[in-house]
Amino acid sequence: MRSHRDKYNLILQEVARSGRQWNESISKQVFADESFADLNVESPDFGDFSWQGTLGVEAGQFVLSGKWKLQVPRACSKCNGVFVDVLSGEIDEHYIIEPKHEEMQAELELTGNEPEALESGELDVLAALREHFWLAWQPMVVCDRACKGLCLQCGVDLNKGSCDCHKQVKENAFAALKNLKFDA
Template identity: 25%
Template structure:
């Protein structure tokens, strides 16, 4: 969904409120598509500060499905996004890039709400998501999900680094 900014430019200090339903079923983050499993309309307040400078404030609540970093089980991950930024529409796309102002969500005089949300998702994207803190992951030999089943694979001596980690954990338990 796109919002035309032209009617804001009519007057300095002109302000508009919007409630925009999200249409995207997925968002592409780092080249990967993630499913949106719950969403609410995006609340936006746009203010023309004058001379084609726009302040964007607002919020968006949505839940994304992110695979567990260890076992790949999809995990419902809620996001509460807050927007508070300013864009100068006098600048060309190249000039904005030079200023490292991320405004890929503006094309011409239009604000792309989905792209604005995607940008903020990238900022808040967790480094990793786990289905539970003590997720056992998947067996590196047979691929079994070790939270659900055990397997008979001999994984000792598989990787010296893994073995070192194992040692640390067993020492931990003894204490």
């Protein structure tokens, strides 16, 4: 049986002309590495990484392209409530095996693409997918555009209830005003 490491660690020199195809769910245990330590990977709301993609050869470059999707539990930055967010994206990455000849380099410069040069020809597909996931990651998210958040004074979740803090501030301000003495 091939290990996950073999499955997603490719040697570009060994990739067949027909390329590679994926249409699978990469289990979160395999996908989430130490960079996911702050995320609640154990939660049942944290999904497996859905990946439909191909690795092909185009004009001397290796092209990794496809679509991915991952469901992640998140905490709303306004009300702290946990909700399920779905991140997704498309990938179109170009790679070359580090060119040895000046001629090859000149040819690449003409194409205008900026492929990533892999010296050894080793491509870690999982690492590339993780990179795209983190590019799509938003540090601050809200459960709903209409989320009212927490009251800054008493901490009540204003989506679920209300408080009198706002009213009191107004009253206090008015009372303060009344107590002002004016020099006549």
